[in-house]
Amino acid sequence: MSATQQELLSGLGAPRGIWWRPAHKQERTWIAIAFVWCLILFAMMPFWHLKGGQNPSGFRSRVDPAAFAERTLRFVEEYQVGEVNGIPLVAPPPGADVYLLAQMWRWYPALRLTEGVTYNFHFSALDVNHGFSLYPANLNLQVVPGYDYGLKITPNRPGEYRIVCNEFCGIGHHNMLGSIVVEPAGASPSSATPASAAFATPSDRSRP
Ligand code: CUA
Numbered sequence: 001m002s003a004t005q006q007e008l009l010s011g012l013g014a015p016r017g018i019w020w021r022p023a024h025k026q027e028r029t030w031i032a033i034a035f036v037w038c039l040i041l042f043a044m045m046p047f048w049h050l051k052g053g054q055n056p057s058g059f060r061s062r063v064d065p066a067a068f069a070e071r072t073l074r075f076v077e078e079y080q081v082g083e084v085n086g087i088p089l090v091a092p093p094p095g096a097d098v099y100l101l102a103q104m105w106r107w108y109p110a111l112r113l114t115e116g117v118t119y120n121f122h123f124s125a126l127d128v129n130h131g132f133s134l135y136p137a138n139l140n141l142q143v144v145p146g147y148d149y150g151l152k153i154t155p156n157r158p159g160e161y162r163i164v165c166n167e168f169c170g171i172g173h174h175n176m177l178g179s180i181v182v183e184p185a186g187a188s189p190s191s192a193t194p195a196s197a198a199f200a201t202p203s204d205r206s207r208p
Contacts, residue, residue: 058151068124072099084110102130102143107178115185123149131167155182
């Protein structure tokens, strides 16, 4: 092995190159641009969390899944107004604590809310992680067993919303649909959407 080869293969000797020369002005400019851009992106994270209006600022607390399920049942008992496909339909009063339980493979119960009214939502799961995804509003959050996720929600657009599970949770994952109907402010309960329509699946909707 020649001396040059030995030098090339050794990690002990400094490699040949031009790295010790001062950086060219253009290179320094680009590094400065990249650095400033990094700072902007870094600042955007807290800024967008506060100003972007897209990250729900709820809080989580620990909860025993069985205790949460029991609270959900009590909530259903108190405010149930009907039934949708064997799942109770619940219409909580303004400001009520609303419990929504995710379990393989359903969202329990179905909800009827009023536009412009604030509710204290509690989300939790009985068994595994589920994903709460509200269509077509594009609200997404994780529903985790053992944790009660509290979130103040004020529906601002009447309509029928579908809850889709967006976290793979087993063989029935794709069938895990729930329903939230938001009635226009001032509407009488008798003008409620028929419960069956609230659970329309995409194929149901495309039918004439
Ligand atoms: Cu629940 Cu997927």
